Each structure stands twice: as C-alpha cells, then as structure tokens.
Amino acid sequence: MAEAGRRRGRRFTWGRARKATQAASLLAFFLLFIGAARQAVAPFWIDLSFRLDPLAMLVQTLASRRWLATSALALVTLVASVALGRAWCGWLCPLGTLLDVLTPRRRKPSPAEYLEPWRAAKYLILIAVLAAAAFGSLTLLILDPLTLVFRALASSLWPALDQIITMLERAAYTIEFLRPPVAWLEGVIRPGIFPIDPVHAGAGLTILLLLAGIIGLNWLAPRFWCRALCPLGGLLGVVSKTAIVRRHVDPACSGCAACARRCPTGTIRADRGFASDPAECTVCMDCVDVCGMDVSVFRAAPPKPAWAAYDPDRRQALTAIGAAVLGVGLLSSDPRRDHTPPHRLRPPGVVDADFLRSCIRCAACVRACPTAALNPALTDAGWEGVWSPVLIPRLGYCDYSCNACGQVCPVQAIPPLTLEVKRQQVIGAAAIDQNRCIAWADHTDCIVCEEMCPVAEKAITLETAVVDGPGGVEVEIKLPHVDRLRCIGCGICEYKCPVPGEAAIRVYTSVPALF
Amino acid sequence: MSPITRRAFLRLLGASLGSAATGRWLAACGVAPQPEAGLPSVPSAPATIALPTALSPTETPAGAAPTPAGIPDLAVARGGDDPAVLVERALAALGGMARFVPSGASVLIKPNICVAYHSYEYAATTNPWVVGALVRLAFDAGARRVSVLDYPFGGSPDQAYARSGIQEQVLAAAGEMLSISRLQFLPTDIPDGLDLRSADIHEQALQSDVVINVPIAKTHGLARLTLGMKNLMGLILDRGVIHRNMGQRLADLTSRIRPTLTVIDAVRILTANGPTGGNLDDVKKLDTVIASPDIVAADAYASTLFGLQPSDLDYVVAGAAMGLGRSDLGLLRIEEITIGG
Numbered sequence: 001m002a003e004a005g006r007r008r009g010r011r012f013t014w015g016r017a018r019k020a021t022q023a024a025s026l027l028a029f030f031l032l033f034i035g036a037a038r039q040a041v042a043p044f045w046i047d048l049s050f051r052l053d054p055l056a057m058l059v060q061t062l063a064s065r066r067w068l069a070t071s072a073l074a075l076v077t078l079v080a081s082v083a084l085g086r087a088w089c090g091w092l093c094p095l096g097t098l099l100d101v102l103t104p105r106r107r108k109p110s111p112a113e114y115l116e117p118w119r120a121a122k123y124l125i126l127i128a129v130l131a132a133a134a135f136g137s138l139t140l141l142i143l144d145p146l147t148l149v150f151r152a153l154a155s156s157l158w159p160a161l162d163q164i165i166t167m168l169e170r171a172a173y174t175i176e177f178l179r180p181p182v183a184w185l186e187g188v189i190r191p192g193i194f195p196i197d198p199v200h201a202g203a204g205l206t207i208l209l210l211l212a213g214i215i216g217l218n219w220l221a222p223r224f225w226c227r228a229l230c231p232l233g234g235l236l237g238v239v240s241k242t243a244i245v246r247r248h249v250d251p252a253c254s255g256c257a258a259c260a261r262r263c264p265t266g267t268i269r270a271d272r273g274f275a276s277d278p279a280e281c282t283v284c285m286d287c288v289d290v291c292g293m294d295v296s297v298f299r300a301a302p303p304k305p306a307w308a309a310y311d312p313d314r315r316q317a318l319t320a321i322g323a324a325v326l327g328v329g330l331l332s333s334d335p336r337r338d339h340t341p342p343h344r345l346r347p348p349g350v351v352d353a354d355f356l357r358s359c360i361r362c363a364a365c366v367r368a369c370p371t372a373a374l375n376p377a378l379t380d381a382g383w384e385g386v387w388s389p390v391l392i393p394r395l396g397y398c399d400y401s402c403n404a405c406g407q408v409c410p411v412q413a414i415p416p417l418t419l420e421v422k423r424q425q426v427i428g429a430a431a432i433d434q435n436r437c438i439a440w441a442d443h444t445d446c447i448v449c450e451e452m453c454p455v456a457e458k459a460i461t462l463e464t465a466v467v468d469g470p471g472g473v474e475v476e477i478k479l480p481h482v483d484r485l486r487c488i489g490c491g492i493c494e495y496k497c498p499v500p501g502e503a504a505i506r507v508y509t510s511v512p513a514l515f
Numbered sequence: 516m517s518p519i520t521r522r523a524f525l526r527l528l529g530a531s532l533g534s535a536a537t538g539r540w541l542a543a544c545g546v547a548p549q550p551e552a553g554l555p556s557v558p559s560a561p562a563t564i565a566l567p568t569a570l571s572p573t574e575t576p577a578g579a580a581p582t583p584a585g586i587p588d589l590a591v592a593r594g595g596d597d598p599a600v601l602v603e604r605a606l607a608a609l610g611g612m613a614r615f616v617p618s619g620a621s622v623l624i625k626p627n628i629c630v631a632y633h634s635y636e637y638a639a640t641t642n643p644w645v646v647g648a649l650v651r652l653a654f655d656a657g658a659r660r661v662s663v664l665d666y667p668f669g670g671s672p673d674q675a676y677a678r679s680g681i682q683e684q685v686l687a688a689a690g691e692m693l694s695i696s697r698l699q700f701l702p703t704d705i706p707d708g709l710d711l712r713s714a715d716i717h718e719q720a721l722q723s724d725v726v727i728n729v730p731i732a733k734t735h736g737l738a739r740l741t742l743g744m745k746n747l748m749g750l751i752l753d754r755g756v757i758h759r760n761m762g763q764r765l766a767d768l769t770s771r772i773r774p775t776l777t778v779i780d781a782v783r784i785l786t787a788n789g790p791t792g793g794n795l796d797d798v799k800k801l802d803t804v805i806a807s808p809d810i811v812a813a814d815a816y817a818s819t820l821f822g823l824q825p826s827d828l829d830y831v832v833a834g835a836a837m838g839l840g841r842s843d844l845g846l847l848r849i850e851e852i853t854i855g856g
Contacts, residue, residue: 186696401631401670447737456793498755
C-alpha cells in the first residue's frame with residue numbers, strides 16, 4: 001500500500017493526503033457548525049460528527065440507560081479503529097487537526113522523558129468517565145474532543161466574532177459610502193450565520209479557557225492532549241491495541257531515526273527498535289514519508305501480543321473509579337442539583353430531573369437557537385450541569401415558531417418535537433413583580449408583556465382598573481395578569497419587558513399542578 | 516534600543532486589538548442587548564410649515580397633497596374573493612397608483628409582519644395578495660424599485676417573511692424583501708413631535724421617495740386596534756417608548772414618517788388576542804380593503820369595522836389634532852365599491 005503510493009511519483013505523499021483529509025474534515029465540521037443555525041443543513045448531518053463519536057455515544061447510553069438506534073453510527077468509528085488503529089485521531093478529529101496546526105514552530109527535539117508515564121492518564125480518564133456514567137453522570141463528557149471544539153465555537157468564539165464584526169460594522173456604518181457594502185454584509189451574515197441580534201454567552205470565557213489550556217499543552221509536547229489526556233483517544237487506543245493494519249519496521253532499517261524525530265506522538269523510539277505502539281500511533285504516515293529505506297510500512301498482519309507499557313495497573317484503575325464515584329457523589333450533593341433554582345429553565349420539552357443523564361454538553365442546541373436564548377450554564381445547573389444548556393429569557397426568548405433545539409440534539413436529550421407539540425411544552429411559568437411593573441407600580445399603561453404573549457389565547461390578560469394616577473387624579477389603567485394554566489414559559493414577556501435591569505415579569509421554574 | 520520589526524509591530528497591534536476585543540467581549544458577556552449609541556445622526560427633514568394646533572375637519576392637512584376634484588378622500592372596496600382586485604379597485608377609485616408613485620421613484624411598502632408564528636389565515640400578518648398587488652401597481656406606475664420590509668418582534672424576519680406568505684407574492688411581483696438589521700435604524704429627530712421628539716427610524720422609511728403603509732386591521736391590548744398609524748411602529752427600533760402615552764407618540768411618529776398612501780387590509784380581521792393571534796375563531800373574513808392618502812381617515816374608517824368610533828382610538832384623536840389627517844367620517848368624501856354585487 002505504502003510502496004505503491006510512493007512509486008507513483010513525488011507528488012503523492014501520505015502526509016499530503018492526510019493533511020488534505022484533515023483540512024476537509026475540519027472544514028466540514030466548521031461548515032456543519034455554521035449550518036446548525038437556521039437548520040440550513042438537515043439535522044442528520046449536523047449531528048453526524050457527534051454520532052460518529054464512540055465515546056459520547058457509549059457514555060450517553062450508559063448514563064441515560066437508554067439505547068438510541070441513531071447512536072449505532074459510532075460503531076463505524078470503533079470498527080474502523082479495530083481495522084486501522086487510531087486513524088480517527090490522525091486524520092479526522094477536529095481537535096487533533098487544531099492541535100497539529102497550533103503546534104509551536106520551534107519545538108524541542110524530544111519532549112522531556114518525565115512526560116512519558118502521562119500516557120497512562122488517558123486510560124484513567126476514560127475509566128473515570130465510564131465509571132461516572134455508570135453512576136448516571138455525564139459531567140466528564142466536557143472532555144470529549146468533539147463537544148469541546150463545538151462548544152467553544154458555539155459559545156466562545158462565535159459570540160466574540162459576532163461582537164467584533166458588529167463593532168466594525170457600526171464603525172463603518174457611520175461613513176456614508178460604506179453603508180451599502182455593510183448592509184450587504186449584514187444581509188449575508190444575519191440571520192444565516194449569526195443571530196439577528198449580537199449574541200451574548202455568559203460561560204464563553206470558561207469554555208474557551210479549557211480549549212486554550214489544551215492547546216497550551218502542545219508546548220510540552222506536540223499533541224500532548226492526544227497522547228496523554230483525551231478520553232476518546234483512550235477508548236480508540238484500547239481497540240487499536242490489536243489493530244489489524246499496523247506499522248511494521250523491516251529488519252533492513254538503518255536506524256537513521258528520521259521517523260522517530262518526525263513522529264508527532266513520539267511513539268517511535270530508538271530504544272524500542274523504532275517500533276511503535278498501535279494504541280499511541282495516530283496513523284499519520286509521516287514515518288512512511290520520511291523513511292529513506294522504505295522499511296517503515298503499514299500493513300495487515302496477524303495481531304502481535306499487545307503493548308502494555310502504558311496500561312494502568314489495578315491500583316490506578318481502582319483509584320480512578322473511586323475518584324469518579326466520589327466526584328459524582330460530591331456533584332450530587334450540590335444543592336442546585338435537586339433544589340431547582342427558581343429561574344433555571346431548560347430547553348422546551350426537557351424534564352429537568354432527567355436531563356443531565358442524557359445531555360452530552362455538545363452545545364448543538366445553543367448553536368441552533370435562533371434567538372440565542374439557550375446558553376451553556378456556568379453554575380445555574382450546579383457543577384454537575386456545567387455547560388449544559390439553560391434558557392435565559394433576558395438574553396433571548398423561546399421562539400414560538402421554532403423547534404430547532406430538539407431537532408439538532410444528537411441524543412434526544414431535548415426531545416425532537418413537531419412545532420405543534422413544542423408550542424405546548426411548558427418551560428416555566430411567568431409571574432409579575434407588581435412592585436416593579438410599570439402598570440402596577442407606576443400606574444402607567446405599558447402592556448408589552450400582553451402584546452408579546454404568543455399563545456393563541458393570551459396567557460397574559462389585562463384588567464382595566466381605575467387607580468390614583470399622578471397628582472392623585474383617578475386614571476383608567478390596564479393591569480397585566482398571568483394565567484398560569486395558559487402560560488408556556490417561552491419568556492418573550494421577560495425578554496421584552498421595558499423595565500431596566502431585572503424584568504418585572506420573570507419566568508419561574510414551573511411547578512407541577514397539585515390539583 | 517533595537518528597531519521594531521514589522522512582525523513585532525504586527526504582533527503588538529494584534530495583541531492590543533485582541534485585548535481590546537477581549538475586554539469588550541467580556542464586558543458584553545451576560546449582558547442583555549442595550550440600545551445602541553453612537554450611530555450617525557440623520558438630519559431631520561427640512562422643517563415644514565409650522566403645523567396649526569388644530570384644523571377644522573374640512574381643511575386639507577398641511578403637507579398632504581390636496582385631493583383632486585372628483586376623487587374621493589378614501590376608497591373602500593368590498594366583496595369578491597380576490598384581495599388583489601380589491602386593491603386595484605380601491606386604488607383606481609383614488610385616481611390610480613400613478614398619483615402616488617412618480618415614475619422612477621423608490622417605493623417602500625410596509626406591511627404588518629409582526630410575528631413568524633402563523634400563516635396569513637390567522638390574520639396576524641397582512642394578506643400576501645394585498646401586498647403583492649401593491650408591488651405590481653407600483654411597478655406599473657413606473658417605480659424604479661419596490662422594497663418590502665418589517666421588523667418582527669417574534670421570530671426572525673426571514674422566517675416571518677416566508678411564513679406570512681408575503682415573501683412569495685412580493686418576489687412574484689418582482690419586488691424585494693429587505694433583510695433587516697439594527698444598524699439600519701438611524702437616530703432621527705421628530706421636529707413636529709409633541710411628546711416623542713426623536714426615535715431610531717429605519718433608513719428606508721426616511722430615504723424612500725414613497726412609503727406605502729399596508730397594515731392589517733386587528734386588535735391590540737393598549738391601542739385597542741392596530742391600524743395604519745400603529746403599523747409604523749415596525750419602522751423604529753425601540754418600541755418600548757411608544758407604549759407610554761401611545762396615542763400621542765404614534766401621532767408624533769406619523770408626523771415624521773408621513774406615508775404617501777395607507778392601504779388597510781381588512782380581508783380578514785383579528786377580533787381578539789391581537790396582535791399575535793393564533794386562533795381561527797378570532798378571525799372574521801370581511802373581504803374589505805380601505806385605501807387613502809390620509810392615514811388618519813383610513814384608521815378612522817377602519818375603526819367602524821370593529822364597531823368602534825374613530826374617537827375611541829387615542830392615536831386617531833391625536834393625529835387629527837396635529838393636523839395629520841381627518842377623522843370626521845361624515846365630512847370625508849368616501850367611495851364605497853362593491854365587487855361581485
């Protein structure tokens with residue numbers, strides 16, 4: 001295979017083919033991210049990358065105790081890894097590609113030896129992720145590389161880019177002759193690429209910090225994340241231990257060490273006869289390209305005894321399980337988990353009590369929400385629910401003509417509802433603060449909440465009352481009331497309430513009717 | 516000191532821009548959208564003749580072209596099953612679209628597309644064929660460009676344009692649906708405003724040669740009915756301010772925008788749960804279109820469709836008092852056309 005490629009001439013190298021595939025994969029990931037808004041692309045494609053992710057699908061299935069036929073797609077990745085090793089990591093993973101691109105130019109010739117034992121950490125993290133999932137917690141899926149990148153795009157980089165572009169547009173719009181091109185640009189990017197109004201995302205900074213930290217580890221060693229920490233890499237590493245197609249070094253090897261210098265995962269080492277561990281190798285094929293003797297080849301061969309250099313011992317594995325279980329216990333003792341904060345609203349159709357057992361924190365719903373009402377929680381959902389989506393009506397309302405979040409959710413944590421059914425979902429219930437409401441407190445007509453209420457028979461009604469107006473003169477005024485049996489908690493009243501700061505009408509976590 | 520290389524300079528520049536952007540981004544995090552400041556100010560229209568504080572009902576309002584002899588002040592077309600025919604007949608009675616749209620004019624048509632929730636049968640948004648007919652008539656009169664826009668408060672504009680059915684009819688008539696952005700609302704003085712003295716008004720409303728206002732007649736919690744003057748609220752950014760002293764402030768806004776023609780779609784009217792609607796039981800089919808260059812007169816007439824008097828609507832009263840139009844239906848020349856007898 002490799003030789004055939006090289007014989008075709010100088011133009012073909014495995015490195016070029018791999019880089020082209022990586023670029024195409026990253027671009028596809030990015031385009032699907034863009035297409036996730038406005039459902040420009042069918043949900044099948046938007047979810048594709050998550051459903052190909054065996055870690056997210058396996059862990060989600062474990063935690064939710066619910067088997068989804070759509071998750072079976074991840075078996076493709078697993079089977080491919082049994083056949084080809086960690087090719088996913090080297091050829092397709094968007095985070096892996098980002099790490100390749102963002103590698104320091106002047107890197108140390110060989111990373112410090114003390115980093116080697118860290119390779120075991122990814123297995124320990126994987127064990128912890130699986131153990132936590134067995135106890136119903138998906139919190140550690142924030143370390144899944146696909147959700148990591150998508151979430152950072154959706155909640156950190158996109159809002160930042162949106163604000164930067166808005167700033168530039170505002171500046172340009174003050175100049176008369178620049179208005180037509182700016183207006184044209186606006187028409188292109190809104191609402192297709194950005195929401196109609198600039199996005200705000202409260203947890204954006206923390207989400208980006210995790211990604212930045214992972215990129216920063218590249219300065220310790222190239223792809224340090226993939227070598228040592230990535231739980232998906234760990235899972236694919238386990239099934240790659242006996243990979244069918246794997247690297248072989250011919251006895252004719254001259255020992256020039258070109259491959260060892262080039263290997264981005266550092267698994268080719270002179271002290272091991274330039275052989276490589278299939279669980280560490282990302283099948284980037286750079287070793288084949290640089291080998292002057294054509295002795296470094298990938299070919300199918302009967303499985304050799306597996307490498308075991310980085311396997312965690314029993315004590316480490318038990319420690320990881322214990323730590324995960326302790327962590328789940330600690331997170332569960334967070335009062336915000338079971339004592340729902342009064343304004344913690346979940347996407348439409350979600351039952352809060354079960355949500356954290358099925359949400360993989362991928363932020364696809366956040367990206368799809370046309371009003372930017374869905375935000376990754378920072379602490380609203382307790383530490384267990386960090387970066388799980390909450391609906392914040394002051395930032396955006398649940399659009400009565402939209403059911404996108406349930407359509408794009410790759411694991412049906414947000415149920416895929418038809419628009420008709422979604423319109424009947426009760427997200428919460430609005431209540432008016434009569435001490436702050438313009439009509440109730442200032443005796444001045446307002447009625448914005450009633451006007452905005454989208455339900456067919458308005459859940460906000462107006463009572464005409466005669467009250468003391470300014471100067472003690474009696475005035476007729478319209479006082480808003482919420483009919484809690486009709487309110488669906490979409491939050492457009494809270495979003496549009498003209499009272500500055502906290503709205504005078506707020507959506508509260510709905511309480512099941514007790515009668 | 517070593518000279519600064521280009522690379523070092525660019526790095527510094529990038530770092531400073533990046534930190535400025537980060538600061539701005541951090542400041543923006545978790546903050547609800549604020550009304551913009553710092554947009555260019557558009558000079559107000561050259562001051563017109565000072566408006567008299569009150570006009571007798573028979574006087575021609577200042578700023579409006581006098582109605583040619585033999586042509587009614589207001590036309591009402593009823594009946595039939597084609598909204599486009601209603602528009603054509605009403606406009607014909609008023610002397611034809613060419614009276615309002617000069618050859619080569621840029622025309623803005625402002626329907627009511629307030630939400631993206633329902634199709635036109637629910638009478639929350641203007642009838643698509645009424646809008647389509649106006650686009651066609653404007654082009655027939657020689658318009659250079661006919662644009663249609665609204666700024667929905669529920670759902671996004673593109674969805675609202677599509678779901679209302681208006682986009683399809685406008686595009687079929689070769690008109691243009693304008694995408695809308697907050698940038699396009701320019702701080703504007705309202706020199707004749709008695710209470711509302713400035714507002715962020717959409718640039719198209721200020722720059723188009725002709726504005727055709729096409730509301731649908733429906734109920735509203737505060738204004739009682741949303742008709743022509745209320746429909747102009749879709750052309751400003753901050754609608755919250757209009758909710759205080761609404762009657763006067765709507766009249767103030769009308770004094771700045773002054774639509775050339777108002778066509779009220781009463782093919783279907785929404786009699787309850789407006790302006791958003793959603794229940795077909797609240798919809799009444801009247802197959803009626805009201806057209807007039809006088810926005811106050813059109814609103815005054817439309818109030819009667821709901822069993823109200825013009826004086827029941829604060830904005831009609833305020834508009835008439837400011838001389839923006841006439842509300843005394845008894846003194847207006849009204850031509851009623853019945854189609855299909």
